Amino acid sequence: MSSNKVLFIFKDRKSVTLNNDFWSEKFKHKFQVSTFFLNDNLDLSNKEITLKINNIISQNDIEILLFEGDHAHIIDYDFIKRLKNNVKKGIFLGDDMVWHHLNLVTSQSCDFVFSSCPLSALKFQEIGIRSFFVPIECNGEILKDYKFKKIYDVLHFGREKTNRNRYVKFLEQNNIKVKSVNPYDKEADTFEKLAKLINQSKIVLNFSESSNGNRKFNPLRIYKSFYQLKGRIQMAGISNVLCLTEYNPSIYIMYKEDELPSFKSEDECLEKIRFFLNNKDKLDEFTKRFNQKSLVYEDSNYIHKIDDFLKKIDIKEKFYFSTPYWYKYIFINQTMRLRFKRIFIKTFFKEFFDNITNFDKKNFLEYLFTLLMTLFVFLRYLPFLLIKPINRLLKK
Numbered sequence: 001m002s003s004n005k006v007l008f009i010f011k012d013r014k015s016v017t018l019n020n021d022f023w024s025e026k027f028k029h030k031f032q033v034s035t036f037f038l039n040d041n042l043d044l045s046n047k048e049i050t051l052k053i054n055n056i057i058s059q060n061d062i063e064i065l066l067f068e069g070d071h072a073h074i075i076d077y078d079f080i081k082r083l084k085n086n087v088k089k090g091i092f093l094g095d096d097m098v099w100h101h102l103n104l105v106t107s108q109s110c111d112f113v114f115s116s117c118p119l120s121a122l123k124f125q126e127i128g129i130r131s132f133f134v135p136i137e138c139n140g141e142i143l144k145d146y147k148f149k150k151i152y153d154v155l156h157f158g159r160e161k162t163n164r165n166r167y168v169k170f171l172e173q174n175n176i177k178v179k180s181v182n183p184y185d186k187e188a189d190t191f192e193k194l195a196k197l198i199n200q201s202k203i204v205l206n207f208s209e210s211s212n213g214n215r216k217f218n219p220l221r222i223y224k225s226f227y228q229l230k231g232r233i234q235m236a237g238i239s240n241v242l243c244l245t246e247y248n249p250s251i252y253i254m255y256k257e258d259e260l261p262s263f264k265s266e267d268e269c270l271e272k273i274r275f276f277l278n279n280k281d282k283l284d285e286f287t288k289r290f291n292q293k294s295l296v297y298e299d300s301n302y303i304h305k306i307d308d309f310l311k312k313i314d315i316k317e318k319f320y321f322s323t324p325y326w327y328k329y330i331f332i333n334q335t336m337r338l339r340f341k342r343i344f345i346k347t348f349f350k351e352f353f354d355n356i357t358n359f360d361k362k363n364f365l366e367y368l369f370t371l372l373m374t375l376f377v378f379l380r381y382l383p384f385l386l387i388k389p390i391n392r393l394l395k396k
Helices: 019-027 046-059 077-081 096-107 118-126 162-173 191-199 232-238 266-278 280-297 299-311 325-342 345-357 364-395
Strands: 005-010 032-037 064-068 088-093 112-115 131-133 152-157 178-181 201-206 209-211 225-227 242-246
Touching: 005 019, 005 046, 019 032, 019 299, 032 046, 046 345, 077 096, 088 096, 096 112, 096 118, 096 325, 112 118, 112 299, 118 131, 131 299, 152 162, 152 191, 152 266, 162 178, 162 266, 178 191, 191 201, 191 232, 201 232, 201 266, 232 242, 232 280, 242 266, 242 280, 266 280, 280 299, 325 345, 325 364, 345 364
Parallel strands: 005 032, 005 064, 064 088, 088 112, 112 131, 152 178, 152 201, 201 242
Antiparallel strands: 209 225
16 A cells, blocks of 8 residues: 555536546545545635635645546636645546647646546656556455356447437347347446446447537537547446447557457448457457456456556646636636535635635736636526526525
8 A cells, every 4th residue: 555645526427427436436546545525515614615625724734636537517726726835746538639729728737647538648748748548447355257148139328319320220120139228228327237248248339429528618619519438438348348439539549459459430340340249259359458457447456557657746836827718707607607506605706705805906907807607607697596596485
């Protein structure tokens, strides 16, 4: 056990995709792990939350802080900057393609970045930020070879999306039996149940296409979709089941082509599924190579690489700068919106006064813009915030 103590700061407690568990359980192999959930503390102002976290750091001798990225919540550049500077600070990312430009700004108050995509990690290195590829869903205590009988030819799991449904329908029209489940199905609503289904399958089918969304800070939003590394690949491999994946540019940074087969079209997908289902020797051969390579990424093995990376990280001197206006607005809006949704009236007003008094007034133009943004957000939510408690009383 490493002597390092790690504090994970999560946005919330996930109810479906339990990524917070995957991150904390991964680090427990070599670190002493504590967790802090921001949504449990929104009755406090951001300033009060940072004071609370600083007390936890001092009382528990925390050496490493890890912040959940990929969101507009309350963890921003200034939030991280207000926390103690005698600890190593990093953000961990699972969906950086969409959130990259926001994550770039936030990462400037950190010492390092963990990303679940190897290409994303390289993007941070391009601008001098220490970063490291860390796959997420690799818990070998859940995902392993249970030696179950194979009762499904092809398994697909994940949320229903148009592209995925089109592929599955095409395969079924061509007499390929596909077992398809989503996180809300009773037979697949825990990772333990999902691990059983994976073990009962000959092939796991993975799709890489993801929607870019319409977030204005993402310049790639003009493109309908992108191709992203997904955790199904490691989940299948660690379980000793072959994965057939839609191509994305990250997979062959991690695997060789004879370890992980891929496809770029419906016809190619069908052709490769038929090949493996009709050639048991080839299926077994590919599965063995794929499993051996995937075990490199299994938590109890990969944690040593993470530990080596963190040992080389120094607490860097931070050259703090004024964040862009679009970035400021996103977090001013979110920090007040979150209190509005919970009807934390007192904290809503605290955030307003903190925001208008906590900026560098030496730069008058910047202060003026920040003040106007804060007033706009405050007046946007205030009438509805006052009406909400009245509505509650009327409903009783």
